[in-house]
Amino acid sequence: MDITRFISTHRKLLLVGLPLLIILVFLTTIPLYGGVYWIRLLTVILMYVVLAASWAMFSGSTGYMSLAPAAFFGTGMYTMALLQDYLPFPVIIVVGGLVSFILALLVGLITLRLRGMYFAIFTFGLVVFMSEVTSYAEGVILKSRGQHIIPIDNATIFYAMLIITVVTLLAIYFIRRSRLGLSMLSIGGNEDAAEHMGIDTTRTKVLTFAISAIFMGAAGVITAPRLIYINADIAFSLTYSFMPILMSIFGGMGQFYGPIVGAIVFGYLEKTLRAQFSTYFMLGFGIIMVMVILFLPNGIAGLVSMLQDKIAKLRKGDEAEQHANT
Amino acid sequence: MRILEGQGVTKYFGGLAAVSNVDFHIDQGEIVGMIGPNGAGKTTLFNLISGALPLSSGEIRFKGQKLNGLKPHQICKVGIARTFQETKIFGNMPVFQNVLVGAFFGSPNRVPGEDAAREVSQALEFVGLAAMSATPVKDLTLVNQKRVEVARALATKPELLLLDELMAGLNPTEISEAMEMVTKLRDKGITIFMVEHVMKAIMGICERIMALHHGEKIAEGTSQEIACNKTVIDVYLGEEAHAGG
Numbered sequence: 108m109d110i111t112r113f114i115s116t117h118r119k120l121l122l123v124g125l126p127l128l129i130i131l132v133f134l135t136t137i138p139l140y141g142g143v144y145w146i147r148l149l150t151v152i153l154m155y156v157v158l159a160a161s162w163a164m165f166s167g168s169t170g171y172m173s174l175a176p177a178a179f180f181g182t183g184m185y186t187m188a189l190l191q192d193y194l195p196f197p198v199i200i201v202v203g204g205l206v207s208f209i210l211a212l213l214v215g216l217i218t219l220r221l222r223g224m225y226f227a228i229f230t231f232g233l234v235v236f237m238s239e240v241t242s243y244a245e246g247v248i249l250k251s252r253g254q255h256i257i258p259i260d261n262a263t264i265f266y267a268m269l270i271i272t273v274v275t276l277l278a279i280y281f282i283r284r285s286r287l288g289l290s291m292l293s294i295g296g297n298e299d300a301a302e303h304m305g306i307d308t309t310r311t312k313v314l315t316f317a318i319s320a321i322f323m324g325a326a327g328v329i330t331a332p333r334l335i336y337i338n339a340d341i342a343f344s345l346t347y348s349f350m351p352i353l354m355s356i357f358g359g360m361g362q363f364y365g366p367i368v369g370a371i372v373f374g375y376l377e378k379t380l381r382a383q384f385s386t387y388f389m390l391g392f393g394i395i396m397v398m399v400i401l402f403l404p405n406g407i408a409g410l411v412s413m414l415q416d417k418i419a420k421l422r423k424g425d426e427a428e429q430h431a432n433t
Numbered sequence: 434m435r436i437l438e439g440q441g442v443t444k445y446f447g448g449l450a451a452v453s454n455v456d457f458h459i460d461q462g463e464i465v466g467m468i469g470p471n472g473a474g475k476t477t478l479f480n481l482i483s484g485a486l487p488l489s490s491g492e493i494r495f496k497g498q499k500l501n502g503l504k505p506h507q508i509c510k511v512g513i514a515r516t517f518q519e520t521k522i523f524g525n526m527p528v529f530q531n532v533l534v535g536a537f538f539g540s541p542n543r544v545p546g547e548d549a550a551r552e553v554s555q556a557l558e559f560v561g562l563a564a565m566s567a568t569p570v571k572d573l574t575l576v577n578q579k580r581v582e583v584a585r586a587l588a589t590k591p592e593l594l595l596l597d598e599l600m601a602g603l604n605p606t607e608i609s610e611a612m613e614m615v616t617k618l619r620d621k622g623i624t625i626f627m628v629e630h631v632m633k634a635i636m637g638i639c640e641r642i643m644a645l646h647h648g649e650k651i652a653e654g655t656s657q658e659i660a661c662n663k664t665v666i667d668v669y670l671g672e673e674a675h676a677g678g
Binding site: 286289290292293296297299300301302303304305306307308 | 483485504505506509510514515517521522523524525526530533534535537538539540585589
């Protein structure tokens with residue numbers, strides 16, 4: 108039969124592709140029947156997926172711990188605040204991505220010669236710097252504290268975030284499989300060796316750092332109208348730097364889907380549990396993180412591949428036994 | 434033909450001259466050895482050639498082209514590859530991917546995927562690691578990690594290969610295999626410049642040897658000439674004789 112043959116030859120594609128298609132159909136149709144609560148919840152989860160996946164694309168593979176997501180995310184928010192009266196929403200999303208890209212390019216050129224700890228601290232400082240400068244400039248130039256964003260309906264925000272999520276994940280998927288992905292991994296493995304194998308490590312690091320900032324900036328633009336009011340503290344909140352890192356560690360950075368899983372789980376827990384049990388939530392969050400780091404250094408993705416290995420070994424054992432019996 | 438030539442090569446670390454006014458040359462198709470006590474400046478000289486460190490003064494030319502100011506990734510593309518004294522591998526990546534990095538990025542032109550995969554297979558075949566291409570490199574023994582480094586360097590298609598203490602930490606059988614491998618590399622048309630402490634290896638395969646001491650070149654010649662050289666015996670072999678005796 109044609110259908111059975113199709114299924115057997117394209118089994119892997121179907122196994123991955125079908126669930127993805129179902130999820131995508133579910134997500135695109137949810138504003139038609141889901142309530143406001145669900146739409147807003149999913150928007151937040153998608154935002155974290157974008158932040159975690161793009162953070163892990165750069166930091167997970169090169170080993171350069173960036174604490175800068177909040178800087179690019181906040182830049183996106185302020186791009187929205189300043190341009191909302193002049194440009195249409197979709198154009199601002201693109202502009203926000205580009206502004207973050209340029210900011211990351213400049214920062215990267217200065218700092219990516221720093222290694223390890225120093226880079227992490229500099230990117231941390233960048234977030235504080237952006238926050239202070241924005242706050243000061245607002246007071247002096249615009250004579251205001253914070254910015255009001257004209258509200259946009261929930262469904263539009265949701266669809267915008269969904270599109271950015273799909274674009275981000277596709278881009279990261281292909282980058283991971285490309286030569287650029289291999290050169291990032293080898294920088295993470297041993298930067299000196301990578302440099303001696305013909306990789307322009309500075310160029311690779313600056314470029315990929317800036318690419319990851321595009322997605323963070325775009326997500327910031329889309330998030331601004333959801334908050335209605337933003338100021339420097341809200342836009343450049345360090346939560347936006349730390350959450351993606353914790354989510355990526357929880358999900359596991361070795362696999363493409365690791366940070367996505369981490370963002371979905373923690374995004375959901377944060378939105379649902381934090382409101383009710385704010386103190387206990389942070390306590391539970393801390394305990395879970397410690398447990399994961401101690402017992403699952405490669406996160407959920409690491410656990411999954413470990414189980415896969417075990418199952419494969421068991422199967423092999425069974426086959427060997429059958430051979431022995433016959 | 435001179436493939437590599439250094440004139441007045443000097444490197445200062447603060448006030449200390451790690452390499453001081455060294456003139457040297459490597460001819461095409463040669464195996465040249467470099468010896469010297471610890472801290473003589475051998476690895477520093479390699480780092481100057483491969484671009485890991487900038488020169489304080491002097492100049493290094495590769496086939497007539499000045500290398501001064503080039504970055505390691507540019508020097509690799511020119512045709513000089515190296516291995517490291519302390520292995521620098523991509524530990525979490527499989528053997529195949531490690532070597533693939535060299536094949537993809539080591540050439541000045543873009544290498545198509547199929548060609549790169551073929552080069553990797555050939556390089557792994559050459560160093561005898563074809564059966565382990567899927568193993569993460571961190572799980573390999575030291576000798577096999579060193580072979581990965583050679584295969585990775587080989588995949589960049591070098592004309593000149595710098596081997597920094599390839600034999601250090603290997604057992605006698607592994608040393609003989611490594612010596613054979615170095616000779617085979619030369620037979621493939623690759624010029625070899627090697628730093629080595631294993632005297633049996635360096636005396637056995639090098640056509641010419643230079644000796645460094647306190648950053649200065651104190652002797653140069655065939656293995657016989659070096660073995661009989663009074664200065665070399667005093668500063669280097671002499672020390673060892675005392676230590677051994």
